[in-house]
Amino acid sequence: MTLPPVAPEVVPEVLDALPPRLRKRIDGALDRAGTWQVENTDTGARAVLDADTTLTWTLHSGVLTVADGLVCSCLLAPKCLHRAIAVAAAEVGETSVVVEEVPVVEGDPVREDERAAAGALWAACAEVLRVGATASGAVVRGEVLRAVHSARVVGLHRAAAGGVRVATGLAEAKAGASSFDRETLADDLVEVMLLCHDLQTGVGDPTSLRGTARREYRPVGSLRLHGLCTEAVLSDTGYAGAVTYLVAADRTLWTVNAVLPGGEDRVMAAANGPVAMGETGLTHRELGRAGLMLTGATASEDRRLGAGSGVRAVAATGAGWDASPIADLWDEPLADQLTRADGLLFLSGAVSGPTSTALRMSLNTGDINLLGATDAARDNLRLLGERPGMPMRVVARLVPDQPATAVAIAVLAPLNRPGHVDLTLDRLQRAHLPAGEPSPPLPTPRPEPTPSSLIASVVQRVVIGGRAVAALPSTARDAGTLARLGLAATAGLLGDLASTARDRERDAFGRVVPDRTDAFPVAWLTAAVHSREFARAEVRLSWPLPDGQEDEDTDEG
Structure with a gap:
């Protein structure tokens, strides 16, 4: 058994109890967790580390939800390295324990406590950028999780979920896991920091910025739908299953999901399993070729259909891809x-x-x-x-x-x-296949470097190596290359990133003074958002569009 997952707020609480001399040793000691033999017990889990040391977990729904639920028998407990390793090396888990949240009325403006929580999460992510993922040890990750808990308490569910993804990415980077991807971590940081920025400045719809703790399903009335197709789902986050796409008469797409925690074996079980909606008698694969009539239907904002007790569903005749409304999708x-x-x-x-x-x-x-x-x-x-x-x-x-x-x-x-x-x-x-001779494989074209890849590479390297990477001479060279290509706005953003990275104050003895201003994080976020939108524009322009359908907005910057 692996280490039991922990709730976000438990990690900083346990680390805060450590004396400074032990806190410095956490990152170098995390490998010890790989040698622990963790066994299930009636109340949670247990690991015997040596003759004098036993760790005991008291779990709720399989997750360590309170710091006091982790007990060590060594002489230094509870201020011991064993407890710190147990939470720092564990995955962040979801818990069914209800957190007392501040009540929010839809449409209310962003409150001061929400701004404060967003500011704390921004500061934690900014510290990740300053030091880089590879140098972000247990303490930095703990601060991210502390901010996640603060965001969750005041009802900032989108920000909290993004913060958990950032913390997970940091743990994977530190462990050298094959699942780690620097582009994914960069995207998660952009999403969280942009969200925190909007919350602090009051930009955007407050309801959307807050998000929801659970997917909300609202009544959508009666629907007559036609199955389009069914897709297997196998995510890196431990979820698997199938999703079926359905089409309404107005060409609106709806989905029916059967995705739960699991591995590859869950995919076919879900696809060939019954649709958990009404009395259709259909499997997901059959629904993708049949039809569906719904009364009392409910759906989330992204048009995922609910399966509540009030939903009535029966199977109906489907439409082929050559018949309306499915054929109309290609118009x-x-x-x-x-x-x-x-x-x-x-x-x-x-x-x-x-x-x-x-x-x-x-x-x-x-x-x-x-x-x-x-x-x-x-x-x-x-x-x-x-x-x-x-x-x-x-x-x-x-x-x-x-x-x-x-x-x-x-x-x-x-x-x-x-x-x-x-x-x-x-x-x-x-x-x-229809009659014919097999065709030999076509050569795979080697992807050419694009202008957006220069700034994207710098943005992602900063995520890994921190502020010092942006201050390297190579950043100025990349900015010069972009300027020679006529991309003055992009070059300027890269130049700003480099200059803020080098702008460090020193004390009377020549020592670097820690910079807690937002100049560098803001410069990085600006460059990252520009890089993302630039890349998307390049991709759109790369598609072979008919005359008259070209993108009108092709100006750089």
Whole structure:
């Protein structure tokens, strides 16, 4: 058994009890946790470290929710290194224990206690930027989790959830985990810090900025829906299952989810399992090809359908991809689809051929790359790529950081089998392909470096190495390169980042004075947001759009 997960507020509480000499030793001692044998008990868990030392966890719903629930038998307890290691090396867990939150009325302006909590989370994330993820030890991570708890108490649920992701990324970076991705951590920091900035300055809708502790489902009346497709879900955060997409008569997309904690084995169980809504008698895979009639329906803001006791659902006749309303989805201009990049793409074209990664698809105006999210999807796409010229309709999801690239979810093609193919769940055989000779793989083009990649690389390097990285001469060289390309605004942001990183005060003895101002964090956030939007604009412009559909806003900066 691994270390039991801990609630965010427990980590700083345990670390605060340590004397300074032990606090400095935490990061170097975290590897010890890998040798502990943790066993389940009736009340939680237990680990015998040596003849004189035993750690005992009292858990609630499998999570350590209070510091007093972790007891060590050594002489230094509770101010001992054993307890600190146990919380610092553990994952942050969700708990069912209710936190007494300040009541919030929808539409109320941001309160002072919310601004203070947002400021504390901003300060914790700013410290991560100053020292870098690799140098952000247990104490820095503990401060992030302390701020997470403060945000949760006052009802800032979006900020708290983002702070937990940042803390998780820091733990993965420190441990050298294969799951760590510097781009993901950078994105999480941008989201949290931008949210904290808006909360402190009062910019935006307060209700949206606060978020909700749990997904809220509201009545949406009666619906007549048609199944579009079903997709497997297997996330890095430990969740797996399936999601089915449905289409209403007005072309609005709705989803039915069956995603729970679990691994790869949960995917097919969810896809072939019953839809937990009314008395449909359908599995998720069947629903993706059938229809649904709902009364008393409820849905969240992102149109995820609820399965409450008041919802009545029965199976109905579905519509094929060549019939309305599903066929109407392909009428939307590609430029409009790319603008609403948070949704699905509906592409129509022909197979160009297979590549080493998946498949090249030819639209009327040029080629794009289609990738698969799972092994099954990649195998299916490579097989479809053996029939160049074969017409296809594809439901896909935009890849926001790769030119002219999308992740294919489902395909309709003239195959020797009925209906569309759910690429992540179905398995095509060569017998399903129409007659023809296999096509050799097409060369995979080497991605060319883009101007936005220069600033994105600096932004991400700062996340890893901290403020000192931005002060390196290479940052000034990158700014000069951007200026020579005519991207003066982008070069200026990179120059500001470098100058604020170097702007350090020193005392009378020449020692660097710790900088707690917001000049450097603000410069980094500005550069990061600009980099993100610049990259998205580059991706949109990389798609082969018909004449008259080009992006009107192509000016840099």
